[in-house]
Amino acid sequence: MNKNYPYYSHEKMIDLRQLLETNLKLAKDEIAFIYKDPSLKTISKTNKMFYEEVINLSNYLYQKYTSKHIAIIAENSYNWIVFFYAIVISGNVAVIIDKDLEPERIEKLLNISDTKDIICTQTYASSIDLKKYKVTYLEDIDKFIKEGKKLTNKAKLDPDNPAVIFFTSGTTGFNKAVVLSQKNICADLYGAASIFKPYGTAFAPLPFHHAFGLITAVLKPYYYRVPVFINSSLKRVLPELQEAKPNTLFVVPAFIETFYKQIWHTARRTKQEKKLKIGIKISNILLKCHIDLRNKLFSSLLDQFGGNLSYIICGGAPLETKYVKWFRSIGIEILNGYGITECSPVVSVNRNNYGCDGSVGQICRDVEVKIIDNEICIKGDIVMLGYYKDKKATAEVIKDGIFYTGDYGYVNKDGFLFITGRKKNIIILSNGENISPEVIEAKLAEDNAVSEVIVASQDNHLIAYIYPSENYLQNQEYFDNLIAKYNKKVPKNHQIAKAVLRTTEFKKNNNRKILRDRIMEE
Amino acid sequence: MKDKVITIISSTTGIAKENITENANLLTDLELESLDVVTLVAELEKEVGKEIPDKDIKEFQTVGDVIKYLEDNA
Numbered sequence: 001m002n003k004n005y006p007y008y009s010h011e012k013m014i015d016l017r018q019l020l021e022t023n024l025k026l027a028k029d030e031i032a033f034i035y036k037d038p039s040l041k042t043i044s045k046t047n048k049m050f051y052e053e054v055i056n057l058s059n060y061l062y063q064k065y066t067s068k069h070i071a072i073i074a075e076n077s078y079n080w081i082v083f084f085y086a087i088v089i090s091g092n093v094a095v096i097i098d099k100d101l102e103p104e105r106i107e108k109l110l111n112i113s114d115t116k117d118i119i120c121t122q123t124y125a126s127s128i129d130l131k132k133y134k135v136t137y138l139e140d141i142d143k144f145i146k147e148g149k150k151l152t153n154k155a156k157l158d159p160d161n162p163a164v165i166f167f168t169s170g171t172t173g174f175n176k177a178v179v180l181s182q183k184n185i186c187a188d189l190y191g192a193a194s195i196f197k198p199y200g201t202a203f204a205p206l207p208f209h210h211a212f213g214l215i216t217a218v219l220k221p222y223y224y225r226v227p228v229f230i231n232s233s234l235k236r237v238l239p240e241l242q243e244a245k246p247n248t249l250f251v252v253p254a255f256i257e258t259f260y261k262q263i264w265h266t267a268r269r270t271k272q273e274k275k276l277k278i279g280i281k282i283s284n285i286l287l288k289c290h291i292d293l294r295n296k297l298f299s300s301l302l303d304q305f306g307g308n309l310s311y312i313i314c315g316g317a318p319l320e321t322k323y324v325k326w327f328r329s330i331g332i333e334i335l336n337g338y339g340i341t342e343c344s345p346v347v348s349v350n351r352n353n354y355g356c357d358g359s360v361g362q363i364c365r366d367v368e369v370k371i372i373d374n375e376i377c378i379k380g381d382i383v384m385l386g387y388y389k390d391k392k393a394t395a396e397v398i399k400d401g402i403f404y405t406g407d408y409g410y411v412n413k414d415g416f417l418f419i420t421g422r423k424k425n426i427i428i429l430s431n432g433e434n435i436s437p438e439v440i441e442a443k444l445a446e447d448n449a450v451s452e453v454i455v456a457s458q459d460n461h462l463i464a465y466i467y468p469s470e471n472y473l474q475n476q477e478y479f480d481n482l483i484a485k486y487n488k489k490v491p492k493n494h495q496i497a498k499a500v501l502r503t504t505e506f507k508k509n510n511n512r513k514i515l516r517d518r519i520m521e522e
Numbered sequence: 523m524k525d526k527v528i529t530i531i532s533s534t535t536g537i538a539k540e541n542i543t544e545n546a547n548l549l550t551d552l553e554l555e556s557l558d559v560v561t562l563v564a565e566l567e568k569e570v571g572k573e574i575p576d577k578d579i580k581e582f583q584t585v586g587d588v589i590k591y592l593e594d595n596a
Binding site: 233236254255257268269504 | 556
């Protein structure tokens with residue numbers, strides 16, 4: 001920690017029940033959650049209301065299920081969160097499943113995690129073989145809460161016991177069941193909350209089946225005791241941002257890229273493109289002179305995000321620095337972070353007033369990062385219990401209590417973490433040289449003509465597969481020159497043999513990560 | 523409906539109308555991102571005055587799929 005930027009102070013929680021009780025004690029009448037009901041009417045729930053609903057539902061679940069794995073397969077909603085919380089504090093394990101997976105895949109994940117009990121919405125019931133599982137409909141929550149009022153929950157919570165199972169969605173398509181305890185989650189809340197602080201409503205549009213979408217975008221603001229606005233649908237992100245007027249938004253890079261694209265598209269359509277470009281230039285010059293007129297220069301743009309948006313917390317995939325700089329020019333700070341489901345999930349994030357472009361921020365409190373043979377390794381209470389019933393896979397990544405992330409990186413002298421590549425993407429040339437393709441890709445991507453780039457090896461040479469930006473499609477000469485210029489600046493073993501231009505984007509997984517394994521097949 | 527859908531796709535994405543055919547794949551031919559498709563659906567909802575459930579969005583592969591869906595659910 002840099003002594004000029006002390007940690008934000010927070011109470012450490014033992015488990016989620018203590019968090020629930022603390023929020024009741026300290027802020028019972030303050031708004032905890034805001035959401036839209038099915039008729040799109042805005043509903044607010046105070047900490048007291050949330051507490052009572054969770055406790056009553058946990059009473060009901062405790063009487064119906066003992067140490068069971070209970071899957072949640074449903075769209076994001078307030079009731080989703082109430083169910084999740086109640087499952088955990090009734091001593092059961094919440095198994096979090098992506099509702100949009102095909103039925104065969106859902107069944108596979110239910111089998112992997114030994115899950116027979118399911119909470120789902122009517123909408124997603126068709127994805128489940130109703131004869132094989134005990135299904136409870138999320139829409140019936142009020143009935144269960146009412147019944148729970150007459151019941152008690154005597155679950156003895158052990159913070160070290162399994163509480164949640166998330167499934168990783170790697171680029172290989174192979175899912176692993178990550179088991180997290182309440183201690184893991186509470187360590188994550190404390191560690192990340194100590195280095196970043198929101199100053200108003202948080203907006204949560206990410207799917208809850210990702211640790212980032214649930215633990216970071218929902219549980220963290222709840223821990224901070226700021227309201228969380230639950231986005232009802234990706235279709236309504238912009239109108240709901242305007243209604244919620246959030247201070248902080250939690251997203252993956254795809255959102256930022258879409259916002260950026262939409263802003264420029266609107267500017268072109270309304271013939272404001274030139275004005276916007278000039279405005280940004282002026283703003284950047286003034287900022288260098290410590291004059292900040294961004295609120296005035298870009299008020300109509302900022303109003304589209306509700307007018308109060310100060311921070312966008314971005315994680316889940318790499319984000320090009322150009323977006324960080326551009327949004328800063330108009331008055332919104334993107335704070336890049338780094339997390340991995342196995343670490344509950346946040347390892348590092350840029351701080352409110354202490355950031356470094358290109359980095360993924362400062363290491364969270366009580367988290368130890370060790371760089372072993374260039375690999376980022378993590379020690380601390382955020383490290384998962386293991387992969388469910390997969391000792392071999394667990395032993396491959398956790399050795400002597402240290403989690404090996406499979407990501408390469410380094411920490412600079414000021415304590416900022418930088419990611420340089422994925423271990424599994426490393427190219428080993430015949431001379432034994434190890435090349436991290438992401439480092440080369442990041443350099444090439446700095447050129448505006450490069451929309452997407454993947455570096456791979458072929459016959460012991462490096463090839464840059466490039467999907468050009470709109471105005472550079474099929475302009476082989478431009479890219480040959482770009483590669484020649486790049487090659488002059490780097491050592492021989494980093495030089496590119498040729499640029500292969502594509503006419504279509506690379507195939508990506510659901511998280512917008514490029515499927516590298518498919519490059520050679522295409 | 524066809525003209526209406528093509529006009530909305532064009533105004534939402536900036537793609538010229540003549541490049542938007544019924545057979546065009548939204549992701550590979552029109553090069554839309556999944557979030558672009560969601561934005562497009564939001565615009566279509568406004569135009570046709572009917573909600574398109576999130577679950578149905580993943581069925582939209584081509585421009586023709588969108589037209590057919592709106593005709594069938596008009």
